[in-house]
Amino acid sequence: MFDSRHIQTFAEVVRTGSYAATARDLGYTQPAISQQMKALERAAGTPLFVRAGRGLRLTDAGRLLARHATGILSSIETAHGQLKAITRLESGRVRVCAFPAANATLLPATVARLAASHPGIRVELLEEEPPDSLRALREGRCDLALAHSLGDDEEGVIQVPLLDDPLLALFPAGHALAGSGRVGLEELAAERWIAGCRRCRGHFLAACARAGFAPDIAFTTDDTLAVQVLVAAGAGIALVPGTALPLLRHTEVVARPLTPALGRRVSAFVLAGHETAPVTALLLRTLSEAAKDLEPAAV
Structure with missing residues (x-):
């Protein structure tokens, strides 16, 4: 398994043509660069460079890795950017399974709030009555279930009461x-x-x-x-x-x-440990806010 830091250093060695120049550009010592390249060669199972006078020349394996290095680093950077967007709630998808009355009342109010505050969040709706909605949650077909009157607590599931x-x-x-x-x-x-x-x-x-x-x-x-x-x-x-x-x-x-x-009692249900995921936590907060507005009209 390659270390992404070693791939990044490798790409810089390929660009500069020497360990000394790479160390100077990256702010490392030359022995540190040499150690990283030795670790990368161990992971690759073959030499990546050979000495050519005062410089370095890529081996066939080195040339192969060099062709992939840019794509690897670009993919890592893209993934990092997407993860930051999700963490900052700039994008993301959450799947909700709810009973018909909730899909027609509580969910539209919630989706409208999300669209105003976090337009990059996508909410997908699935309609099931309990207990089928809980089954969908456990099977991974949704991230959050809205259900009513389920009785006893469900093992491994967090229940967040929303309204009576x-x-x-x-x-x-x-x-x-x-x-x-x-x-x-x-x-x-x-x-x-x-x-x-x-x-x-x-x-x-x-x-x-x-x-x-x-x-x-x-x-x-x-x-x-x-x-x-x-x-x-x-x-x-x-x-x-x-x-x-x-x-x-x-x-x-x-x-x-x-x-x-x-x-x-109408509640939201999520698998234990998932309630802190940024998009799920945002949806739970927004559902609670929408429920407060809806409950007086329901009494």
């Missing part, structure tokens, strides 16, 4: 409870429901059980627009997260808070 996301009851505008201030979940025992995917409804089912009933789930969809249309049509009612409020555009649906309040 209340769940709201969604009614058709003409429903008897649409004008209520707050609605008790037990009041909804006789309703038909539109629920999310089977893997994502555990929190909902547990809350209904505590309220003393098993919900009549008539439709299953994770599509926010489909939920609104179904509710407006009177096909059932639904629970929606507060973060989805900006997505409720249908004029014939009404969202009401529950009592006692139900909600979920």
Whole structure:
């Protein structure tokens, strides 16, 4: 394995034609230059120079290495510059895996902040519900996952809480409870429901059980627009997260808070040790800032 410092010195010896001139230009002693070239020859496994009168002549191996030396040093310099750019947050890429409501609300606010403060940072989005988002994180398909209500701590994963996301009851505008201030979940025992995917409804089912009933789930969809249309049509009612409020555009649906309040914790997750990487740390800070602005609207 070549030492880049030795390659740099070698290139200078090739340019000057002598150890003495190289030592003078680089500020070393001549024996130090000689020792570096001997170390480089040991790494190469063959002589690189032969004496030619008072100067030096490259061997065939030396000429081969000389042809590559400029490219090697240029690549090192380019890599160093790119690393400095990443460290200074002038460039970089971060991959985020998030659930649909976050991709439609929290992530756009975060990306807008990053674009204003660090335009060289590129954010790539992947959509998965938990626990698939955590699986994507562990498999290296993303650098950061946004998820909710995961329960126990994940081994080897750092969790950064961002916001508490209340769940709201969604009614058709003409429903008897649409004008209520707050609605008790037990009041909804006789309703038909539109629920999310089977893997994502555990929190909902547990809350209904505590309220003393098993919900009549008539439709299953994770599509926010489909939920609104179904509710407006009177096909059932639904629970929606507060973060989805900006997505409720249908004029014939009404969202009401529950009592006692139900909600979920939205957090960012990164692999342990990765939270200090410059781009990841920047994204975590920006997510926290965006979440503070979003949370009041979600309550």
